[in-house]
């Protein structure tokens with residue numbers, strides 16, 4: 001990643017002019033309540049701490065342009081994490097050393113000796129990135145004036161292992177051992193290194209953690225903090241941001257739950273174990289290795305023999321078994337048709353199959369027919385890769401059935417891929433990498449928590465950079481680039497799967513609420529009528545949706561909410577009642593063209609299927625979805641034109657009832673300028 005960054009840096013001068021425009025905070029796509037710098041490039045949040053009534057937010061900042069480069073620490077303060085005041089640059093690149101990510105603390109006991117007039121000094125601990133040699137090491141700076149000015153320590157660096165990739169120190173005061181502990185990333189080793197210090201200047205190596213969990217990408221921006229599910233239950237959370245391999249495709253934020261004894265971090269016994277793919281033996285209905293066999297064909301979608309893994313549009317299909325698979329992309333998406341199996345008896349409890357291609361409920365997919373009636377149906381996920389899906393078919397045992405693969409869609413993604421249909425006693429299960437993710441959207445990275453939140457408050461608070469390295473430099477905004485997520489409170493909760501990190505928007509965000517709208521026990525069609533009448537258009541909403549997932553499941557199918565709508569534009573939130581899957585689809589969300597990784601759908605699963613409240617924060621260019629009180633979160637940038645059309649619900653069954661739908665129109669909270 002850093003290599004890419006350095007390349008981008010050399011391009012900096014050519015894009016420099018873009019920062020000349022005056023910021024108005026009314027520019028197209030300018031978030032109205034997410035933090036953005038007035039002008040220029042921003043990435044990771046840095047050095048967040050609370051002191052004398054102020055939440056401090058520093059951030060990776062380029063003072064000279066709107067692309068990554070000349071990394072320095074920008075600075076803002078806020079009384080509530082919602083309303084920000086911009087302050088001058090806190091730490092600037094100097095002597096060919098950029099100021100990379102890091103943390104800051106209040107040195108209450110003046111262990112560093114930098115205190116003045118009986119007041120504790122503020123210490124920033126950051127990575128010095130050398131631009132003329134391959135080296136990164138850890139350095140410190142201090143402030144004696146509430147963070148308004150900072151002095152770099154003469155004795156820098158304070159920690160140097162002579163490595164070109166060694167960065168993002170997060171320092172905490174470890175109460176039990178009464179010393180400072182640093183968690184710092186060793187990116188290419190996929191490790192977090194722990195060090196201790198009595199005074200923030202002399203550091204001793206304690207231990208290393210990793211590789212573990214997600215190891216596809218480099219490890220960056222760690223954080224370590226205590227967080228307990230119950231009183232007296234001393235757990236620790238280790239945050240590791242990873243450069244790639246996250247569920248949404250690019251960079252992301254994984255976490256580990258465990259214990260920290262002052263020296264070593266150990267994983268909790270409940271941490272998920274690796275699982276390999278399980279393909280059940282049973283009755284193979286079809287694997288399409290010898291063509292379509294005696295399946296019946298209608299239409300032109302199946303005109304050619306099963307594909308061998310590369311579609312006519314050159315896309316690779318991963319995950320199929322054997323040599324070939326069925327796909328309906330012949331010469332393009334416009335082909336349509338049906339492929340129907342011979343009759344077979346349901347002799348086992350589960351029917352599993354591999355499926356990929358378009359997400360087209362009712363338009364393209366696979367279904368199970370009994371007495372000519374569709375009793376089960378599935379579609380793809382807008383991804384070519386085949387993944388396992390299964391139906392429990394125990395209630396049909398002994399009956400005669402057929403499987404049908406169908407494609408009636410001629411537009412974008414209008415094709416479906418299928419392989420290996422098998423009836424067996426157990427469902428098939430995909431291989432799983434045991435990683436836990438803080439966010440399932442593409443745009444939540446480098447998240448770290450605030451230090452020194454007063455004990456009487458007791459919350460663990462954080463936010464993340466709301467962008468993603470693959471396209472961050474191309475997001476078409478000016479004269480600024482990138483925003484932070486909304487601030488969130490972290491808790492640890494016991495779920496049926498083990499201890500999990502939950503995130504909820506901080507209560508201070510309620511200050512943004514203006515008019516409240518609410519409708520109880522209304523059907524989808526009643527809600528839609530009301531939403532149109534009340535003119536639920538425009539950006540900036542907080543929405544809350546409560547429904548009984550069980551009754552929803554009986555009514556079958558999928559519930560969808562179409563947001564930020566205009567002609568040919570919508571961002572779609574979907575809830576699948578059978579799988580408890582929440583997804584956010586930004587494929588038609590507005591400007592998606594600026595990078596080929598942008599138009600995509602992101603999904604996550606909720607464990608408690610019974611009550612499924614969904615909470616959403618919608619700004620001019622971002623959506624954050626919190627499922628099940630923050631058990632699962634999806635953060636995604638969107639770049640819509642003005643949302644002129646009202647929010648609308650869609651469901652197969654218009655009579656579906658939503659228990660409670662609440663909406664608040666939000667007001668802006670744009671930062672103000674320096675004191």
Ligand code: FRU
Nearest residue numbers: 044060071100101167220446
């Ligand atoms: C993460 C990161 C950090 C580094 C910073 C540089 O996004 O790559 O590892 O300190 O950005 O701007």
